[in-house]
Amino acid sequence: MSLQGKLALVTGSGRGIGRAIALKLASQGTNIIINYFRHRESAEQTAKDVESLGVKTEVIRANVGDPEKIDDMFDMVGNKFGCLDILINNAASGVGRPVADIDVKAWEWTMDINARALLLCAQRAAKLMEGRGGKIVSISSLGSRFVLPNYTVVGVSKAALEALTRYLAIELAPQNICVNTVAASAVETEALKFYFKEGLVEDSRQLTPAGRMVVPEDVANVVAFLCSEDAFMIRGQTVIIDGGTSVGLFALAGK
């Protein structure tokens, strides 16, 4: 599948990784529906930048943690376009707390946005992909399998996201829908600055054999590949984008 003329919905694409994915897909000729929740100005800026690449764009506000809002968003996509080729499940949130301080509200907020949204969005997207096939790619993080400080709820939600990716990949395969996830280590974004302490950037650089931190464009490049026909036989996988951090931990510890 050439990405030319396709239609992608990228959740949480006002900023950070979502924005980089929107721009990357747009640069390959894909029309982009930008979803945002809390940052209208950023979303409008992304829309401008996407349009300047010569493709069409639409901006939709929706909290993907709210099932009704997901329905409204897909109703709008269905009414306006009648189809969808690519769903990028990127929007995420989280509550950074030690295990002892995690309450039901923090758990549900995080799980609803990070894990349940994939289920609900994939269900609706699959209907819009009927008869034409499609690609669904989610964004996970290394916290799904490695322990990071105060990252419990987010890590668990990302583990659920990765497991759900495998089930969706098999169940949606007969409809010619490819489902995968990418998991990045710490990526230099505003969200990172918000959630983690200062010094994390330098720590991450030292822990990365590739010699620099992962940037949003690194993630976007792999996502675009997974949306291409070249990746047709990759199903239900979580592709790690970390510059070698996760496999190099023991080697680094010995330094």
Next chain:
Amino acid sequence: MTVEDQVRDIVAKITRVDKSIITRQSTFKEIKADSLDVVQALVAVEETFGIEIPDEEAQKFQNFGDFVSYVESRVTQEEKV
């Protein structure tokens, strides 16, 4: 019901505190609202009044009164338009 009453109901429901203790001088800490409660209150208020509250504005709220005043100013603005 005034804007203040509506915002107070929303905040009380989210933080599960008795709404009678929420005054305009109450800080979020006094209302026992953690950062997630504040986000949820912002979202609920945005949906109730059909407005958007940028994070940059929300970060300036020192107490419940600041929050209410901001919502009041936005709601009146929208009505005038």
